[in-house]
Amino acid sequence: MAAAKNIIDENRASCEVVSADVLELILFRLPVKSLLRLKSVSESWNHTISNRDFAIAHLRRSKNSLFPSRKKFLFWDFSNLLELKNNELKPFWDHKINGYIVWQCCDGLLLLSNYDSSGNMFVALWNQSAKTYTNLGFPFPSPEYIFTCGINFDSLSKDYKILVTDLETYAVFSNKSGRWSELKEVKITIGEDIKSFPLDGHICWISQVEEEHSYTIEILLFDFKHDKFCKFFYDIGRLIFDCRLVHSPPGQFCMILADNFDKARVVWKKAGGEWMEFNDVPVPVMECHSEMHLTEDKELIFTCDCYGPPYIFTIYNLIEKESREISRPDGTFGPCHLFIYVDNLFFSGSTSI
Known part of the structure; x- marks a missing residue:
């Protein structure tokens, strides 16, 4: 000794x-x-x-690309954690997030919510790399309904911030202070041009404006840097069959505008980057579950035949215009959430970060 x-x-x-x-x-x-x-x-x-x-x-x-071996695409389907490896989905390591609602992933931090044994809702973060779980509590006095939760890294204050709102009131959790802000009333500012907006925030919803001969999409975002909600109207130019928000990496925005049952227009923008549109993307909207994802490599991932076997993932590359299909392992079910494994020291159990 x-x-x-x-x-x-x-x-x-x-x-x-x-x-x-x-x-x-x-x-x-x-x-x-x-x-x-x-x-x-x-x-x-x-x-x-x-x-x-x-x-x-x-x-x-x-x-960045210096760690290619650690860039893993993971899927969560309420009971299984799967890794996309060599064009196959395989079980990943053990996890402790059964039964949680998965809201968003940001830099390897998975934003969750659930109810405790007393029926009270709480928000939590799961750090994939550290395998640590942080209960953040809940800012509302009577948690009966959440419209949306979102997480974002505020580069100005160098702080992870988490939004919880029912669209009447909202609160923001700060990683730096370790607590929730006071509840505030939701006040919406009308933005001028969605194409020039930095998109450094959580997108709450998109919807087609329900007016006769209307060809406009309504987009609501929360600006974490300035602590405000912004609404934008985007003229899509023609009548569409459906519109859906695509889950995207932080600082990116993507939506699908379906022209018919099997073809769609994909709109994509990265913070500080060019607004891009991809036409005639083969997305069968009627067969897809609403959980669609965009990777940092501009690959669109969605599920077809989601109401019965065989459960298939389709991965479509927007740049190369090529697609491939991946079968899900036996024992998996329901819609899947995609997130990317990233080494992150925040919310890892350290008292200083």
């Missing part, structure tokens, strides 16, 4: 010799699970790993 303790002490002493800059370069390359274990090596290591700026820089590196 004494010999082992001496070795540990010597290793810790040698760790202190490494300069802070070199240490950060080394730690940046490590996954979250390893970083959480290394916090106990020394006070300086713990301070570095628990620093908010380090967490932001590590997240940025985790999301």
Whole structure:
């Protein structure tokens, strides 16, 4: 025991010799699970790993192409967690989110809600990389109905923020402060041009304006940076059969405008990027479940034959205009939520982040 303790002490002493800059370069390359274990090596290591700026820089590196092996597409169908690997869906690791409503995924953080044993609703976050679960409580005094929940990283304040609203009142949770804001009345500002809007917020809904000879889509967003709701009207130019919002990565917007039963127009925009439209995309709207997703590689993923076997995923690349199909494993059912595995130190159990 004494010999082992001496070795540990010597290793810790040698760790202190490494300069802070070199240490950060080394730690940046490590996954979250390893970083959480290394916090106990020394006070300086713990301070570095628990620093908010380090967490932001590590997240940025985790999301870029330097970590291709950690870029995993995961699907959650209320009972199973599946990974898309080599064009096949296979079971992923154990999870503890059975029975939860899945609202959104942002940078590997899964936003959930559920009811406790007393029937009270609460909002929670599940960090995939750290496998940690954080109960955020609930800001409404009598939680009977939520219209939407959303999560976004506010780059201005360097803070993850979570919106909960019933469209009459709303509250925002701040990761920095660790608490919910006071309930505020929803007041909607009419925006001028959706194409020039930065889209750095949670999109609440889209709908076709129900007026005779109307060719307009109504889009409601919440602007996390300025703490306000914005409504936009987009002239689609012609009468359409249906419109649906596509679940997209943070800072992106995508909607499907169905011209008929098996063809649609896809509208896509990335924050600070060009507004793009893709015509004649083969999306069979009548056969698709409303859960449709857009990946960062501009691949549209949707489910066909969702009311009976065989349960098939179709993945359509908007740029290459090619599609492929993937069968779901036995034992999976219902609509699936797509999210991307990202190493993220936020909400990982650290008291400082």
